[in-house]
Amino acid sequence: MNSNRFSSPIKHSTRLASKDIKVTDEKKKKALFVLLENFSMVSFTGAVDVLVTSNLITTSPVFDVETASVDGEKVVSDLGIEVAVNQRVDAVNIKDIDILVICGGLRTPLRDSPPIHKLIAKALEEEIWIGSLWNGTYFLAAAGMFDLAECATHPDSRDLIRERYPNTRIGNTSYTIENKSFTCVGPNSAIRVMQDLIEQLFGADMKRGVNGILNVDENRSVNSAFSSGVNYIPKNLEMIIELMENNLEEPLDITDFSDYTSLSRRQIERLFSKYVNTSPSRYYLELRLNKGRQLLRKTDYSISEVAIACGFTTQTHFSHSFKMVFGSSPTQFRQAGRDNS
Incomplete structure (x- = not known):
């Protein structure tokens, strides 16, 4: 039997303490989440959970996760919970970062932020992955990232983005991922877009492994072991x-x-x-x-x-x-x- 022919998700259906999947790219990826005022805690933790879960099913950890804020101080989330960060935005060495994520929320102020704009510009120069959660898309749009490609953002921020950055192409999907950029509108799509990012970086097996762990609370029985998108079996x-x-x-x-x-x-x-x-x-x-x-x-x-x-x-x-x-x-x-x- 050709062991590469099939790719069933069954082999990843149980959470493990030890590591199973061998990744072809041995370089660990560092993801930096920039937390904005009143960022969506659920979107942030959902996205991070996908990356951390990947470390549970690989032969060695494939992601490091760090956080930053504009001033390096604690950031208050939309739930009123303070979150300490690792560093301030202007101290970030972008050459050490593989994935940059701007984390917004429903009540995140959408105003010019020179430190964030500068960080995004550096990230574009380095051609690393750049993404956003909720209305963090606003700051990516300000950098002109979506004059050609489509982006996703929460409906409450669409009109403002269109007014200030009229060339921005806002799609009708809950998330987008292409050309080393990704965007999403909220918590559920934050998880889905990060799962797609896992697939882009490390392949479909890794994505299915993460899905097998994180999707177990969906209202399905044996369907949970099946290919994504299958909601019925004979x-x-x-x-x-x-x-x-x-x-x-x-x-x-x-x-x-x-x-x-x-x-x-x-x-x-x-x-x-x-x-x-x-x-x-x-x-x-x-x-x-x-x-x-x-x-x-x-x-x-x-x-x-x-x-x-x-x-x-x-x-x-x-x-x-x-x-x-x-x-x-x-x-x-x-x-x-x-x-x-």
Whole structure:
């Protein structure tokens, strides 16, 4: 089997203390969030949570997060909570920053800020990622960033941006991401745009891994393991997945699923391809390996005992499959968990 052919999100469906995904770009990214007066706390923490969660599912941390304010002092959020920052805006060494995010909020004053304008200008010169939350888009528009590309901003700030910067193209979407810039209108879109940023920087597997952790509170059952945007699955497919989940120690054959659902092998394969973006065998394998990963983290079972509990006849087969999917051997995975505990 070609291990690169499929990309099911099942292997990222559980929060882990140790690291699983190997990233191709080993350079850690530093994100700087500039907090404006009355910034949206929920948008800010949602965006940061996406980046921090990425560090939980990688072989080594891929993001550092820092904060700044215009004067370097604490900033009061829209919730009335004071947040201390790492530095003042004019002290930022932009060459150390990979992602610059301007964080606004509903009551953030939209007025000229020379320190912020200067920082954005430096960021443009360095060609780093530049983004905004809520009406932080105002300051990016002031720099002329959206005379050609579209941006997103909260509806309350649209008229002011259009009046002061008439060349700005404001779209109708809740967020945008293109040409190393991103914008969003509020808390939910802040999370989504940062997830898309993860995909741009580190690939779809990383994004799915983060989604598998952060999206578990959505009102879905088995759907939460599926491709983004899928809100319905056929009853037959749901039945097959339930059979898989209940038979991990003694795996069933696809013919068993056919007998149970009266579907042909080909029909089952088409269902998985359409709704899960992988094959039945790959999906089943990752379910079993995901159980193994949990046992390695939470128990003192030997590797051979874990292998048997996941339906593998030999420890060698289990270890090979585990490394193929997660990028590290069971022994390495368990040791990484101990090192990070």
